Amino acid sequence: MDRTEPEVMEHAKQTQYTSADKKDAGDGGGGGGSVFNGHFDGMVKRPAGGTGHGSDPPAPGAESGSHRPDAAAAADSVMETWKEERTRSVEDNEMNLPSLAAAYTTILRGLGEDPQRQGLLKTPWRAATAMQFFTKGYQEKIIDVLNDAIFDEDHDELVIVKDIDMFSMCEHHLVPIFGRVHIGYLPNKRVLGLSKLARIVEIYSRRLQVQERLTKQIAVAITEALQPTGVGVVIEATHMCMVMRGVQKMNSKTVTSTMLGVFREDPKTRDEFLTLIRC
Amino acid sequence: MNTHKVSDTVEEFHRNNGFSDLVIDGSNSAVHRKRETSRKEAEDKSHLPELEAAYAKILRQLGEDTDREGLLRTPLRAAKAIQFLTKGYHETIDDILNNAIFDEDHDEMVIVKDIDMFSLCEHHMVPFFGKVHIGYIPNKKVVGLSKLARIVEIYSRRLQVQERLTKQIAVGIAEALQPKGVAVVIEAAHMCMVMRGVQKMNSRTVTSAMLGIYLEDPKTREEFLTLSQRA
Numbered sequence: 001m002d003r004t005e006p007e008v009m010e011h012a013k014q015t016q017y018t019s020a021d022k023k024d025a026g027d028g029g030g031g032g033g034s035v036f037n038g039h040f041d042g043m044v045k046r047p048a049g050g051t052g053h054g055s056d057p058p059a060p061g062a063e064s065g066s067h068r069p070d071a072a073a074a075a076d077s078v079m080e081t082w083k084e085e086r087t088r089s090v091e092d093n094e095m096n097l098p099s100l101a102a103a104y105t106t107i108l109r110g111l112g113e114d115p116q117r118q119g120l121l122k123t124p125w126r127a128a129t130a131m132q133f134f135t136k137g138y139q140e141k142i143i144d145v146l147n148d149a150i151f152d153e154d155h156d157e158l159v160i161v162k163d164i165d166m167f168s169m170c171e172h173h174l175v176p177i178f179g180r181v182h183i184g185y186l187p188n189k190r191v192l193g194l195s196k197l198a199r200i201v202e203i204y205s206r207r208l209q210v211q212e213r214l215t216k217q218i219a220v221a222i223t224e225a226l227q228p229t230g231v232g233v234v235i236e237a238t239h240m241c242m243v244m245r246g247v248q249k250m251n252s253k254t255v256t257s258t259m260l261g262v263f264r265e266d267p268k269t270r271d272e273f274l275t276l277i278r279c
Numbered sequence: 280m281n282t283h284k285v286s287d288t289v290e291e292f293h294r295n296n297g298f299s300d301l302v303i304d305g306s307n308s309a310v311h312r313k314r315e316t317s318r319k320e321a322e323d324k325s326h327l328p329e330l331e332a333a334y335a336k337i338l339r340q341l342g343e344d345t346d347r348e349g350l351l352r353t354p355l356r357a358a359k360a361i362q363f364l365t366k367g368y369h370e371t372i373d374d375i376l377n378n379a380i381f382d383e384d385h386d387e388m389v390i391v392k393d394i395d396m397f398s399l400c401e402h403h404m405v406p407f408f409g410k411v412h413i414g415y416i417p418n419k420k421v422v423g424l425s426k427l428a429r430i431v432e433i434y435s436r437r438l439q440v441q442e443r444l445t446k447q448i449a450v451g452i453a454e455a456l457q458p459k460g461v462a463v464v465i466e467a468a469h470m471c472m473v474m475r476g477v478q479k480m481n482s483r484t485v486t487s488a489m490l491g492i493y494l495e496d497p498k499t500r501e502e503f504l505t506l507s508q509r510a
Contacts, residue, residue, distance in 0.1 A: 088341075096340040100336075100337060100341075103334070103336040104337075107361065108438075109329075110326040110329045110330045111326070111330075112326075113438060119401045119402070119438075120401060123403070126402050126403050130403045131341065132341065134474065134475065138341070165480055167473070167474040172356050173357055173360045174334065174353065174360070175406070176405070176406060208341075208343055210349060243408075244397040244406060245360055245363045250395050
């Protein structure tokens, strides 16, 4: 590894020592607390004392220190959207199918098509079921999907799962977005089953989404589940709303990234992650 | 050796009115409308409210919160988007050809390839997209090259089935130009197979339509296929 390891560990320790919060992290190598303190800024279950981060002395990472007031507000909104449980159930799906199909029939008529012609006879039902499938992320919760596939491993090197195909729906035009997600994290004694990373991507992408929010939600979910030293998520996607309509730029791609924890503070770690997802 | 003269082929072509069997008997749906209907702005707008209401209902039924900021104007945007994606219903070949047909004493193959195509699957209302390669052998009449791409646009911006789309493009060009032959090949990815259902990411569907001399003469067909597939 090219990272200057001792430096990073040192850094993590420093962060922990300057934290005034009562976090549970008892072990030396920077438990969950050190990671959240300066850099995740409350993107975590707040400790019962509700100290938040306002009372903390600024963490060594200078830029995060100056971020803090804004980051706090931003963190709140991310927390809310992430926690928001708009869960629907399979029964809901079945109940709603007829009125969804009716809506699609209206659309077909409104476009000037004839819903009675052979090719379109069952289209409203097919389209409704398809749309329900494209938004099935609302039916699932992270807890269910992780399936307790969190293991204790004494591993503290980068773990990357890349080229995860992702399909989502643009929440502004209801048109598909598709691309690839690359996830990397630095475990902190706890590793996650690899397919679970892909399942987390599925839960959040199969919704009406905005690419920025999707990236953040994936990163935050992994953080919450594992409390790693750092998480990096990069998404590269094509938006059909730009390709099929509007500006109609065929080859455009949108890239968003979220770097949390040591990925944000340490450029070498981030560099390593970005290099490894390229090759 | 094929002693069939080219002019014979053309005559036969016209005599048989080779495309009559392709006309699907229809109800009065937009797809089969033969007469011209030009979609005016007003007509578009008149349907917007019902489309908007339908999309708002869809959002609610999917369990979303229609009052959140990102979704506030989504029904309107989605309605306009779907109208754009189906604008082909109200365009006709005559409109777009714009008299861009020229008399040229040229009887060699003309190919326009790699035309990006975006359409909607009529079974799931989910996009499918790919590339169209068109070749034709003019019979004293050539057409402006972009008009071939515009013909693709007319027929693809509809609720389609890839087979029908291929044939309609071929027939459209044949009717407009009466060439010696028309060939259309479409290679597309269907999101209804990629994003849902079987979920095969890399699958592609290829359809072709060969009319006139392309159907009869294997060498011509081969020349077209070689030239259009070349990277």
